Amino acid sequence: MIPSQAAYPATRFRRTRQSPAIRALTQENTLSVGNLIWPVFVRDGEGVEEPVPSMPGVMRRSVDRVVEAAREAADLGIPAICLFPYTDPAKKTRDCAEAWNPENLSNRATRAIKAAVPGIAVMTDVALDPYNSDGHDGFWRDGVILNDETVAALVKQALSQAEAGADIIGPSDMMDGRIGAIRQALEAGGHSNVMLLSYAAKYASAFYGPFRDAVGASGALKGDKTTYQMNPANSDEAIRLVERDLREGADMVMVKPGMPYLDICRRVKDSFGAPTYAYQVSGEYAMIQAAAQNGWIDGERAMLESLMCFRRAGCDGILTYFAPAVARKLAGA
Template sequence: MSETVEPSGFPRIRPRRLRQGSAMRRMVAETRVHPSDLMLPMFVREGLDAPRPIPSMPGVMQHTRESLRKAVVAAAHAGVGGVMIFGVPAEKDATGSGAIDPDGIGNLALADVTAEVGDSLVVVSDLCLDEFTDHGHCGVLAADGSVDNDATLERYADMAIAQAQAGAHMLGASGMMDGQVGYVRTALDRAGFENTGVFAYAVKYSSAAFGPFREAVESALQGDRRSYQQDPANAREALREVELDVAEGADIVMVKPGLPYLDIIRAVSEHVTVPVAAYQVSGEYSMVEAAAANGWIDRERMMLESLVSIKRAGASIIATYWAEEAARLLREERF
């Protein structure tokens, strides 16, 4: 038997061969974000005569109805997959009556947007009361000041019908009330809106990263939402929430926030067969913008890297305030 010839001391297997040049890296990329994977959250404020910047979210605006129409057209042209509409009323009350009013800012904006873009974008509402209540909670309050789950479901049902009538393609059930998906699904079906989808915020953590959003919707929150939003310490509970929402008829389930909960996104994506979304929330956005403004990071690279990480974790849909800009960069193959 001939003696085995040993290779030289240099490595024969060189993974770096597949990293030589942008064309090679694109060809072997395991994860890709497409512009249509992205959803753009947008705010429309009643009573404005011009778009108003949100100080804690550089580059994000409270829109007028007219500027919102123009902005959704721009998003459609960029190739974004969908938009999420948040209405901010001039007046709020204890029951969030503006959320149900057909002439309330949220419902008028949904009608404006769907009339403008038709089926070229998926239009998702925000089915929650926090923008409309003077106490800032996601539901109506009981006499002791706690959020009354079942009374809130009644309001959600009315809100769902109003949003479906306004033309929303999907209703973003975001309040984290027990049974909300099933209650809304039943209300929609009974009213003849069986083709209106439910986009369930199935796993919404009680996170410190929501701060800038609360400025954007002018939240008057008193206390906190830990009695209904999920404890950041819990992971198995997330799977239970997802199972319940899917059983109740959710068409899409979402994890919120995104980057701090990549493990949850992965677990959820392996657990269900419906599409999984993630919301890259205001605090995630603002931290990157602040660091970039100080020259500490490359803004565009960090933006795109963060989106790839969320997609790699298992989300097929990503709600992000960078959606339009990121869509343009992705079309230019900047990542």
């Protein structure tokens, strides 16, 4: 669409910027608390809130404190909370059996949240890296990630999360065929209402470092993840991956990281019209926080601007560690 407009001075673009009221009337995109998903890290213990040094303001919380965080989120109007476990290294094994243990951290936290705060949606992560002594999202053997063996394990992990009460399951592993396999298993297991938010276009990014610290995966990782996560140079491939996952039964799709890949968000939304999400990942969050703490930028304005860019790029929602702060700001608190 090419708009038709008169030449200057009949057209003066500054007319629509002259006051807060006029700017509000002509604003093209909005950010609301309903667009937010809050990622939260859960660890063993009781009454624990342990700071993550590389992510200022972010905590690893014991299950009881995660329940408190869920109450906070619900009170702020945040519709969903996403759980990521910090697993005891002693429970990390090459067979990753803790991933589908009904009593693992993620499942215990899910049940506790659903019992205490039933109105909030709980999203969980499907990937083996929090449970893998090799630090990878899949089974690693002789320097190779085993795709099909990993998918079978991911199916067991997803079923255990559904049985614990997860509303949204987020496969973040990037194995081929896992969405179809998980969807089929959920249907067969009586979990037809459980949603799949697929990390469909997840790039092999340098922006994940603080997250890997937060879940305790960075020290265990052998090699890198470039054989299964996407090449940052590729755009058309992302569209093919999203199309595949939607065909296999994904209800929603995600682009990860967020701000460095806004072009991908826009292409995905324009191409499919499906519910599209982005993850403002740990490195993005940490950079804004670090710059703000050093007085180099206005942290609050940068936070809001960074989230509005996702909406402008076509995202229906954003996973962001800023979620509570944004919700309070939007509510005028």
